[in-house]
Amino acid sequence: QYVADRFAFFVLGYNTNLVKPEEVPSSYEDLLHPKWVGRLAIESTDVLWFAALAKAMGEGKGLAYFRRLAAMKPMIRSGHILAAQLVASGEIPMLVTAYNNNIETLKQSGAPVAWKPIPPVFGQASAIGLARHSRRPHAALLFTEFVLSRDGQEVLKGVNRVPASLAVDSPLNKFPHQMIDPAIALDEGDKWDKSWSNLFLGGKPVERDE
Template structure:
C-alpha cells in the first residue's frame, strides 16, 4: 500500500510549507493533550485564593449544566438556592438514574461534552466512573463526609444517603407491633400484609452480606413463602402503604415517606434491622465546558448549607457536620462498585424468589 504525505516534493517553498504544517500539527497535538488534564488541575487546586477564583471564573462562564435524578421537589429548591447565592444559572436535565447514566455515557462516547456535573445514585455514578467520565475534585467540605460512603477511587463524592427500611400505615399497624429485625416478618400474622418493591435487589444482597449466606438465604426463602405483594416503584409502594392496600412496605426509602408524613398522611417509617444504606453523590466531568461553575456547584452541594437543605427536604445528608434525625440508627453501607460487580448474581436469586414464582 502506497503511503501519501501532506508534504510535497522537496524545494525551498515546500520545505517552509512542511515546517509550518509540522509546527501547526505539534501545537494541535499539544493542545489536545493539555485539554484533558486542564480541568483536573483546576478541580484539585487548593490555593488560598481558590474560592474567589472559582467564583469569578464561574460567573464568567455563567451557567452549570447538571444532569440529575433528584425529584423536582428537591432539585428545584437546591438549584434555586445556588442561583440566588452565586448568580449563576443551573441548566438542569432530570430523569431516573438509569437514563441519567445512559445519556451521560452516550454523549461522552460520541465526544459530545455537554454536561458539567452529574448527581444521582452511587451505582450509576460508578458506571460513569468506569467510563472515565469524571475527574477527582477537591472541596474543603469533603472532610465532613461519611468516610464509608466515599468511593476508593474518589471519582465522585457522596452528597446524600438512602435508607431502606419499613414503612407502615399508622391507622392499620401499631408501631410497637412491628418486629425489631426483618426475621420477625416471617410470623404468619404478617402474611397478606407486607409488600416489596420489585427491583430492590440491593436489599437482598445487603442482608445476605450482613447476616451471612446461611442465615440470609433462610430468611429470604421464608419470606418468599409469605408471598409478599411485589410492586414496581418505590413511589407506588409508598402510596399503597398510605392507602392501606399494603399495610407494611418492607423496602421503602425513608425519604419517600417524609413528604407524606409531613403532610399528615397515615404513614411512618421505622429502621428495622438491618437497614441498608446507599450513597448518592455528585461527579464532575473531566471535559466539563464550565468547570469553574461545576466545582462551585459541588462545593455548594457538599457545604453545610447545601447539606442542610437536603435534610430540610427529608433527604439524609452525607455530611457529618449537619445535625439531622434522619440517620440516627445503625445501617449497612453498600459499596456501589461491589453492587455493580455482583448485580447479575443477586438479580438471578431475587427473580427466582419473588418475580418468576
C-alpha cells in the same frame, strides 16, 4: 469522579390505620409471622439491600431467610416514592424496603404512616460528580461545591434527605446503621440480580431506571 452527597436508609414503612404500633416487627424474623401473609410489599429493584442483608446473615442462612420471605407472597411495586404513597393510601399495609425519608415526608404532610428501623439497617449513598466532557465544567464544579457545602447540605436536610456531611445533623439517621458495600454491585451484581429475580420477580429481569 463522584462523591456521596446524601443517603437513603431502608426501614419498615407502615400505615398506622392498618398496623398498630405494638404489632410492628422488631426483627426480620418477625416478618415471617403468618399474620403478615399478603400484607407486605417490597420495591422491585432493591437487589443491593437483599444482597447486603443476606450476606450480613451469613449467605446460606440469608438466602434461606429470603426464600421464606418470598413464600409470604409480598406485593412487588416499582418505585420507592410510589410504594411509599401506596402505604399512605392503605393499598400496602407495610413496606419492607421503605426509604425513611419518603415515609417521613408523607408523615409530615399528615398521611397515616410511620417508619421503624430494624437491625441491621442498611443505607445507600447517592452521589454527585462531574462529567468528564462537561460543556460547562466550571459551572458544574461550582454547583457540586455548593451541594457538598454546609449550606447545600442544609438544603438537602430541608427536603428530608439525609446529608452525607457529618457537619449537618439529621433526625433521619439516629440509629445504628451501615452502608451497602458498592463492591456488591460491581463484583457480584449478576449473581444477586438472578437470585432476586427468581425469588421475587418470577424470573423476569430487574428493570432499573436508566
